[in-house]
Amino acid sequence: MVQVVKTIAGLRPLRSKLREQKAKVTLVPTMGALHAGHLSLVQQAKKISDYVLVSIFVNPTQFGPDEDFQDYPRDLNRDLSLLEESGVGLVFIPEVAEIYPAGFQTYVAVEELSQKLCVISRPSHFRGVTTVVLKLFNIVQPESAAFGQKDAQQVVIIRRMLKDLNLDVELITCPIVREPDGLALSSRNRYLNEAERKAAIILYQCLQWAKQRVEQGEACSEGILQGIKGSIEREPLARLDYAEIVDAENLSGKALVEKNSLLALAVFIGKTRLIDNMVL
Ligand code: PAF
Numbered sequence: 001m002v003q004v005v006k007t008i009a010g011l012r013p014l015r016s017k018l019r020e021q022k023a024k025v026t027l028v029p030t031m032g033a034l035h036a037g038h039l040s041l042v043q044q045a046k047k048i049s050d051y052v053l054v055s056i057f058v059n060p061t062q063f064g065p066d067e068d069f070q071d072y073p074r075d076l077n078r079d080l081s082l083l084e085e086s087g088v089g090l091v092f093i094p095e096v097a098e099i100y101p102a103g104f105q106t107y108v109a110v111e112e113l114s115q116k117l118c119v120i121s122r123p124s125h126f127r128g129v130t131t132v133v134l135k136l137f138n139i140v141q142p143e144s145a146a147f148g149q150k151d152a153q154q155v156v157i158i159r160r161m162l163k164d165l166n167l168d169v170e171l172i173t174c175p176i177v178r179e180p181d182g183l184a185l186s187s188r189n190r191y192l193n194e195a196e197r198k199a200a201i202i203l204y205q206c207l208q209w210a211k212q213r214v215e216q217g218e219a220c221s222e223g224i225l226q227g228i229k230g231s232i233e234r235e236p237l238a239r240l241d242y243a244e245i246v247d248a249e250n251l252s253g254k255a256l257v258e259k260n261s262l263l264a265l266a267v268f269i270g271k272t273r274l275i276d277n278m279v280l
Helices: 008-020 036-048 076-085 125-140 152-164 187-191 194-199 202-215 221-234
Strands: 003-005 025-030 051-056 090-092 144-148 170-174 238-247 261-269 272-279
Touching (some): 025 036, 036 144, 051 076, 076 090, 090 125, 125 144, 144 152, 187 272, 202 221, 202 261, 221 238, 221 261
Parallel strands (some): 003 090, 051 090, 144 170
Antiparallel strands (some): 261 272
């Protein structure tokens, strides 16, 4: 049976026991509504550690006032059975007041990297992400933590935070998991109706088209981005949030596609904002 712990105090004895056993612990932080992408993180975590701890916490501070915090999919029973099947030992499921008790006012922000890409529609998102991830690292004290490459900006920001704050946590990243037609798995795909679900493959089509262009010798970012903008404009259910070609390590814009250039996309399909990316 997967063990469920809801409080920080409840986690402490287990953490001490694992430390005594010198067990290597990997944390897989999630917001629940788990899919095969999350489970790939769990599988990777199992390969490299003695004990996998998954957290499920829909973190209010990473949602803007007009975003979907209230409506974010929550499916705890299903999540727990998936984790049980995956052989996870422990799931940490704190309440909001456990993580943000009354009077809470300390945030951590990775300043410059948080002002890129997603900032245009989610200005305080990454401050919420880094704050909760740092808190989870302090609470769980894992040796390593696993994140999905779909959230490429999140990975770059957390890597910077680890370095800047001298945190002794190894960052593990796992490749994007896709549906057979290429749509990147995301808990928010559940919001899409049938027509939107079909339209949503535009993100992957744009990434693939761009990759082909680069393989054929196109090196000018602007030309590729214009092509993507045109394709998205032609899809009636899609609206571009951003398309950028950036350095995969520091997210700075690249006029020319080079080794390690990342094409990052955010596109509204109906009301649902989806992100995806590919190294070109
Ligand atoms: O990637 C996510 O699901 C979230 O941003 C995370 C890392 C669990 C923090 O709330």
